[in-house]
Amino acid sequence: MPVNVNQDTCIGCGACVGVCPVGALSMNDEGKSVCDEGTCIDCGTCLSACPVEAISQ
Ligand code: SF4
Numbered sequence: 001m002p003v004n005v006n007q008d009t010c011i012g013c014g015a016c017v018g019v020c021p022v023g024a025l026s027m028n029d030e031g032k033s034v035c036d037e038g039t040c041i042d043c044g045t046c047l048s049a050c051p052v053e054a055i056s057q
């Protein structure tokens with residue numbers, strides 16, 4: 001299962017994109033982080049990188 005990024009909570013800082021070991025996270029056209037479900041390995045690294053706790057597993 002990929003992580004879920006709360007689009008209302010995400011402030012678009014990009015921190016999670018930089019820490020993902022497999023490049024599963026990217027910024028969408030609205031400046032929010034989104035997770036590619038086929039790429040995410042569910043490692044949980046991005047959860048602790050987010051300053052606003054927008055990512056959940
Ligand atoms: S859980 Fe791991 S693999 Fe999935 S998006 Fe977060 S950092 Fe990347």
Ligand code: SF4
Nearest residue numbers: 010011013014016050
């Ligand atoms: S770290 Fe959190 S606030 Fe920053 S882009 Fe990722 S999900 Fe959004």
